[in-house]
Amino acid sequence: MTTYITTPIYYVNAQPHLGHAYTTIVADTYARFKRLTGDSVRFQTGTDEHGDKIAEAAASEGVSPKEYVDRISGMFRETWPQLDVEPDNFIRTTDPEHVTTVQNILQQVYDKGDIYFDKYTGLYCTGCERFLTEKELVDGKCPDHQTVPEEITEENYFFKMSRYQKELIDHIKTNSDFITPQRYRNEVLSFLSEPLEDLCISRPTSRLTWGIPLPFDKNFVTYVWFDALINYLTGIGYPHGDNFQKYWGAAEHVIAKDILKPHAIYWPTMILSIGLPLYQKLHVHGYWNVDETKMSKSIGNVIRPAELIDEYGVDSVRYFILREMSFGLDASFSSDAIVTRMNSDLANDIGNLYSRTTAMLVKYCDGVVPEAVAVDDDTVLCDLAATVLQSYRENMGSFQFHRALQAVWELISQANKYIVENEPWALVKDPARQGRLGTVLYNLAETLRLLTLLLQPVMPATCTKMARGLGLDQDSPLVTNLADNGNWGGLVAGTRLEKVEALFPRVAVKNKEQPVNRDKNHKKSSKAGKKQKVTLAEGVIGFDQFQKVQLRVAEIVAAEPVKKSDRLLKLTVKAPEERTIVAGIAKFYRPEELVGMQVLIVANLQPIKLMGVGSQGMVLAAKVEGDEGTRLVLSTVSGSVPPGTPVA
Ligand code: MSP
Numbered sequence: 001m002t003t004y005i006t007t008p009i010y011y012v013n014a015q016p017h018l019g020h021a022y023t024t025i026v027a028d029t030y031a032r033f034k035r036l037t038g039d040s041v042r043f044q045t046g047t048d049e050h051g052d053k054i055a056e057a058a059a060s061e062g063v064s065p066k067e068y069v070d071r072i073s074g075m076f077r078e079t080w081p082q083l084d085v086e087p088d089n090f091i092r093t094t095d096p097e098h099v100t101t102v103q104n105i106l107q108q109v110y111d112k113g114d115i116y117f118d119k120y121t122g123l124y125c126t127g128c129e130r131f132l133t134e135k136e137l138v139d140g141k142c143p144d145h146q147t148v149p150e151e152i153t154e155e156n157y158f159f160k161m162s163r164y165q166k167e168l169i170d171h172i173k174t175n176s177d178f179i180t181p182q183r184y185r186n187e188v189l190s191f192l193s194e195p196l197e198d199l200c201i202s203r204p205t206s207r208l209t210w211g212i213p214l215p216f217d218k219n220f221v222t223y224v225w226f227d228a229l230i231n232y233l234t235g236i237g238y239p240h241g242d243n244f245q246k247y248w249g250a251a252e253h254v255i256a257k258d259i260l261k262p263h264a265i266y267w268p269t270m271i272l273s274i275g276l277p278l279y280q281k282l283h284v285h286g287y288w289n290v291d292e293t294k295m296s297k298s299i300g301n302v303i304r305p306a307e308l309i310d311e312y313g314v315d316s317v318r319y320f321i322l323r324e325m326s327f328g329l330d331a332s333f334s335s336d337a338i339v340t341r342m343n344s345d346l347a348n349d350i351g352n353l354y355s356r357t358t359a360m361l362v363k364y365c366d367g368v369v370p371e372a373v374a375v376d377d378d379t380v381l382c383d384l385a386a387t388v389l390q391s392y393r394e395n396m397g398s399f400q401f402h403r404a405l406q407a408v409w410e411l412i413s414q415a416n417k418y419i420v421e422n423e424p425w426a427l428v429k430d431p432a433r434q435g436r437l438g439t440v441l442y443n444l445a446e447t448l449r450l451l452t453l454l455l456q457p458v459m460p461a462t463c464t465k466m467a468r469g470l471g472l473d474q475d476s477p478l479v480t481n482l483a484d485n486g487n488w489g490g491l492v493a494g495t496r497l498e499k500v501e502a503l504f505p506r507v508a509v510k511n512k513e514q515p516v517n518r519d520k521n522h523k524k525s526s527k528a529g530k531k532q533k534v535t536l537a538e539g540v541i542g543f544d545q546f547q548k549v550q551l552r553v554a555e556i557v558a559a560e561p562v563k564k565s566d567r568l569l570k571l572t573v574k575a576p577e578e579r580t581i582v583a584g585i586a587k588f589y590r591p592e593e594l595v596g597m598q599v600l601i602v603a604n605l606q607p608i609k610l611m612g613v614g615s616q617g618m619v620l621a622a623k624v625e626g627d628e629g630t631r632l633v634l635s636t637v638s639g640s641v642p643p644g645t646p647v648a
Contacts, residue, residue: 002041003034004247008255009046009091009231012072013057016079018288018295018303018333019256022321026285026401027254028085029322032457033396038483042247044235045080046091047073051129051224052203055210065210069094079305084314084460091235093212093227101234102227103215105274106201110216114160114273120200123149129224131200144258157202157220164269165196171268171278179264180399181328184257184284188264199266201226229267232279251279254399260284283399286330288321303333311335315459316342316504322401322458339507343578346504348557349412350451354503356419356592357444358469361497364428369445369471370438371493381443382488384414385450389486392454401458408454415447420596442493445470449491452479462503469500506558506572550604551620551647553637554581559591565611569594571619575603576644582615588632600635600647 007027010020024045031043049069058068069092077090091098109115122131127145131152141148169192172178172185179185202220203211211221232251236243255263268278287294290301308317320338323345325331361367388411395404418440427437452466456479464474470491472478478490554575562568562582569586571594573579581601600620607616621632 001034001037001039002246002250003031003039004042004236004250004252005031005034005044006232006235006251006253007045008253008259009048009093009228010076011051011053012047012049012069012076013053014297015072016076016305018290018305018308018321020076021079021083021305021308021317022288022325023254023256023285024080024085024087025083025318025321026283026327026399028080028083028087029318029401029457030252030254030396030399031086032460036453036456036480036482037393038481040246042088042236042243043086044089044091044232045076045085045087046089046231046235047076047093048224048228048231049073049092049094050211050221050227052126052208052210053129055208056126058210066094082309082314083305083318089235091231093231095234098231098234099212101238102212102222102230104239105230105233105270106222106226107215109159109270109273112273114163115157115201116160116198117155118158119153119155120158121151121153122200124152125149133197154204154207156200156204157214157217158198159201159226159270159273161199161266161269162196164272165192167272168192168265168268177281177398178278179282179284181284183328184260184264184282187260191261191265196265196269199223199226199269225262225266226270229262229270232267233276249277249280252281252283253279254283254285256285256287258287283327285327285399286325288325289330289332291334292332312338312342312507315462316346319346319405319459323405324402326402327399342504342507344557344574345409347506348572348574349409349416350455351502351504352558352595353412353416353419353444353451354448354466354469356595357415357441357448358497358500360419360424360592361441361445362499364424364437365441367497367499369491369493369495369497370441372439372442373435376436376439378439378443381411381415381418381447384411385447385488389450389454393482396457405458408451411447412451415444416596419444419592423593425590425593442491446488446491449478450486450488453482453485456480465500465503468498471495471497506578548604549602552601552603553598553641553643553645553647554601554603554617554619555643556594556597556599559589559594561586561591562611562613568611568613570613573599573601573617573619574643575601575617576642579616580614581617581619582610582613583619583621585619585621585632585634589634597634598637598640598643600637 005027007023027043027045031041034041054069055065058065061068073092080087125132125142125145125147127142127147132142132149136143169189172189179188201223202214203223205219205221208221211224212227214220214222232253236247238244253263263282271278289295290303293299293301295302316338320341323341324337361369388407391407392404395407422440424437424440427433427440448466449470452463452470456463463479467474467476467479478485552575554573556571556573558572560570562570565586567584567586568582569589569591571581571583573581602618605617607614620635622635624631624633
């Protein structure tokens with residue numbers, strides 16, 4: 001099977017931002033997914049460098065258009081590797097091959113009689129680089145650019161788009177996934193229910209020279225959209241190249257809703273006129289806003305990919321944007337949202353599963369993957385993996401990345417639960433249950449292997465690390481070939497793990513709560529004490545004092561020893577916000593058995609530092625005095641409740 005996936009070619013009148021990054025990461029993820037399934041894949045992106053907007057941007061910087069486009073196009077090209085995006089081809093509309101292809105196609109369409117010369121008066125929006133119809137205006141303005149379009153009368157060349165209207169409608173109606181999600185297909189069909197006007201495809205050189213000259217009239221240059229859309233053909237060597245033969249039949253385009261009309265109407269009618277089969281699919285996504293506000297230069301909230309990577313790391317960014325946006329709908333970026341996902345989904349869920357599993361394999365099995373006992377009928381993870389895999393394949397294949405990731409995270413949660421339920425730390429102490437220990441740890445290791453395979457398209461760098469940690473080469477078919485190794489049981493007993501650092505560092509979240517001061521002599525608390533009419537016996541506190549103490553249920557999501565201390569453990573808990581608590585329980589609990597446990601905490605103690613680690617609260621434990629000294633037993637709740645539930 002073959003896959004040809006493209007992004008829009010981006011205008012070079014602005015530098016790359018989150019919106020461009022999203023589309024391009026989506027295309028990269030899809031390309032990587034298709035490679036996992038064994039397809040021959042070609043992935044193309046690039047820059048759109050002709051037209052009014054670019055000429056204006058160059059003029060405003062006082063440089064020639066060529067100098068200007070070289071510089072900004074370079075910025076796009078350099079951005080992609082930073083995001084681990086690996087296109088097979090980066091096309092520029094100023095490439096000589098592209099200019100030739102556009103001119104050849106224009107001549108062909110002209111010779112066929114699909115281009116004619118006419119006078120036209122219309123409302124032209126420079127922002128959209130096209131004439132707008134009266135219907136499209138809102139309060140007389142372009143809805144996208146909030147500017148009043150200029151009335152222009154010109155003699156120009158027109159493409160007979162209307163000739164292909166019926167054929168296009170029939171195609172869309174008989175191919176339900178030609179344009180997805182369905183809302184965009186409906187939008188296009190509704191637009192096509194009215195007669196199509198022909199498309200003005202030239203600009204007089206008296207007005208604009210920065211474009212591709214029409215081969216049949218040197219007084220005109222090509223309209224930027226007619227030029228730009230053809231990149232999808234130039235990039236695979238149309239009409240002669242092998243790549244054209246191989247890939248055109250598999251073409252899929254990814255765009256956002258802003259350029260639906262050129263891709264769903266202009267482009268297919270052009271393709272029909274050229275006499276080629278239509279592209280396979282158009283995948284249309286929504287817009288990224290920032291803190292619920294439209295991203296714009298004038299508001300000053302434009303997010304640059306380089307800043308995101310510096311702050312959060314490539315894989316966190318890739319994961320976040322794919323997980324957060326439902327493909328087709330708008331989404332909002334905020335630093336709170338990404339930090340929350342980094343801490344819960346990445347550091348806690350997958351990060352913990354990885355570190356606990358590998359730590360136990362090292363400790364209990366000398367770092368070697370054990371044998372699963374054949375008679376063991378424990379198929380919990382294996383069964384779930386099969387269901388998850390099916391959902392993953394379907395959803396990745398249909399651009400529902402958030403759903404695919406949700407499915408993968410079900411497997412991660414189940415595996416974390418599996419650790420708590422099977423208590424490997426207890427199994428290891430029982431010589432009669434060493435076989436069972438092997439099975440449990442094999443199942444966990446194999447789950448990690450499958451996760452490495454499935455997350456490859458989304459977080460390639462993390463998966464390389466995970467593969468290494470499992471003692472596998474990053475190119476091993478076990479983690480790169482979904483077609484052959486998507487089934488349970490690929491990891492071979494005897495594989496020796498390699499030590500790698502934690503997958504995702506935890507990100508600090510600010511604790512917004514007002515703390516109660518630990519200091520006994522603190523003014524506020526002593527004042528409150530004086531209000532009591534009854535003199536209290538020593539050690540007795542009043543109800544209003546007790547009421548100040550906030551007790552809550554907290555879930556332990558991570559636990560690790562505090563350096564140079566044999567008494568302290570650093571716990572990360574959800575209560576419901578995430579915080580660190582240092583607890584003196586290292587002698588009584590192993591870190592791996594704490595994760596998942598629900599404990600009681602004092603939530604509003606003033607933060608303090610213990611052995612250099614900040615602690616925001618205190619965990620409650622029963623203090624049991626025995627022959628061997630004092631033992632601490634953590635207090636828990638008798639049933640599962642949401643983290644953060646107050647204790648009354
Ligand atoms: N040059 C044309 C496309 C020609 S394709 C033959 C163009 N360029 S653009 O630079 O304006 O890019 C538009 C595309 O950038 C959108 O369709 C989308 O892929 C991406 N995005 C730009 N802003 C975006 C958001 N705020 N959110 C999501 N994606 C957005 O149009």
